[in-house]
Amino acid sequence: MSTRSLKQSGVTGSNFKKYNNTLVGNTAYNPSKATGGIVTTSGSYTYHTFNSSGTFIITAGPLSVEYLVIAGGGGGGSFASGGGAGGYRSSAPGVLSGRNSSAESPLTLSNGNYTVTIGGGGPKSTSDGVPGTSGGNSTFHTITSIGGGGGGSGNWTYYGNSGGSGGGSASSWTDTAAPGNGTSGQGFEGGGARVAFYESNGGGGGGAGSAGAYSDTVGTPGGSSLQWVDGVHRASGGAGTRRSVKGNRGLGIGPNTGGGGEGETQPSSPALASDSGVVILRYLI
Numbered sequence: 595m596s597t598r599s600l601k602q603s604g605v606t607g608s609n610f611k612k613y614n615n616t617l618v619g620n621t622a623y624n625p626s627k628a629t630g631g632i633v634t635t636s637g638s639y640t641y642h643t644f645n646s647s648g649t650f651i652i653t654a655g656p657l658s659v660e661y662l663v664i665a666g667g668g669g670g671g672s673f674a675s676g677g678g679a680g681g682y683r684s685s686a687p688g689v690l691s692g693r694n695s696s697a698e699s700p701l702t703l704s705n706g707n708y709t710v711t712i713g714g715g716g717p718k719s720t721s722d723g724v725p726g727t728s729g730g731n732s733t734f735h736t737i738t739s740i741g742g743g744g745g746g747s748g749n750w751t752y753y754g755n756s757g758g759s760g761g762g763s764a765s766s767w768t769d770t771a772a773p774g775n776g777t778s779g780q781g782f783e784g785g786g787a788r789v790a791f792y793e794s795n796g797g798g799g800g801g802a803g804s805a806g807a808y809s810d811t812v813g814t815p816g817g818s819s820l821q822w823v824d825g826v827h828r829a830s831g832g833a834g835t836r837r838s839v840k841g842n843r844g845l846g847i848g849p850n851t852g853g854g855g856e857g858e859t860q861p862s863s864p865a866l867a868s869d870s871g872v873v874i875l876r877y878l879i
Contacts, residue, residue: 627654627877630710635879636824644710644873645850650734655704657877660685662822663739664829665758666713666729667799667868668774670855671745673752673764674796675787676816676832677726680713680852680871681739681758681780682802686823692739692758692780692802694820701735710734713741715868718855723749725764726855728757732871742854742868743774743784745799745832752787754797759817760784762797762806762834762857776800782817785834799831799854801846806831816854819846822874832856832868 630650631642642650662684668677682692685700713730729741743757746764752771754761759781760774766787773784785797785806798806801817808814816831830846832854847853848869855868 628652638878639876640879642875647711650708650710652703652705656702658700658702660700660876661734662874663732663734663737664852664871665732665739665741666715666871667852667854668728668742668744668757668761669716669718669726669868670832670857671726671747671764672719672722672858673748674835674857675745675762675764676799676834676857677745677854677868678742678757678759678761678774678784678799679781679801679829679831679854680729680742681777682820682829683737683739689823690820693782695779708735710873713871715870716744718867719747723747723751725751728755729868732873734873740777745857754784759800759831762799763787765795773797796834796857798834801831802829828852
C-alpha cells in the first residue's frame, strides 16, 4: 500500500492512501467491501465519488447503497438563454431529491461489478440558430438521471430544450417562446424569455431546486440548486442574461455539479459551457 499525493489527486484531507488504484480516505477503512472511484469515509459512512465513468465493485455484499446521481448540464444558448441543470436523483434520507421530491429508496446490491457513467456537460451555442446542446445522462445500475436541456437560440429556434431540468427560452422580437420542461423527480422547467426589441432577454435554465426565471432589468438567475448530505450545492440552472448584463450564477455551478451553462450576452460575450455530472455512492462502514 503506497501513499498517494493529495495535490495530484485533487482531494483534500488527511490519512489518504492508495489501495489497488483506489484512493482511500481514513487508514481504518476496510477495502474488502467495495472499490471504485475516490473513496473516503465520514462519520459512519464510506463514500465512493465518481467524477468520471468507472466501475463500482462490491466484494462483501449485500450492501445497502445510497446514491446521488447527477447528469451533465445543458449548454447555454445564444440570445441570452441559460441551459438546464442535469437531472438530480438522491436516495439519502433527510435530503431532497430533484424537483424537491422525497428521497428515493436505497439499492440493495450483491457482489459484482456495477457500471457508472458520468454525463458530460452540453456544448454551448456556437451561433444564432444553434441552441445549446443538452447534457449527457448519468447512470448507476438501474438509476438514470437525464441530461439538462440546452438553452434556446435565435433565428426561429427560440424554444428551450427539455431534459432533467429544462433549458431557458431565447428572446424573440415577435413572440414568447416556451422554455424546456424538466423531468419528474429530477428537475424543473426553464424560464421563459420575453418579447424584446433590440435587446436580448433570455430565460434562465431550470434547476434541481426551482424553475428558471426572467428579469426585466438584470441578468436572469437560473433555477436554484440542491444541497446534499456533504453540504455541497449542485445542479443549478444556467443564468440567462439581458444584453450586456451577466446573470447571477449562484450556487451549484462548477466542475462535476451538473450545472447549466450561462446564456450569451449581446453583443460581445459568447454563451458558456455547462458542467459535467457526478455519481456519489455511500454505505455504512
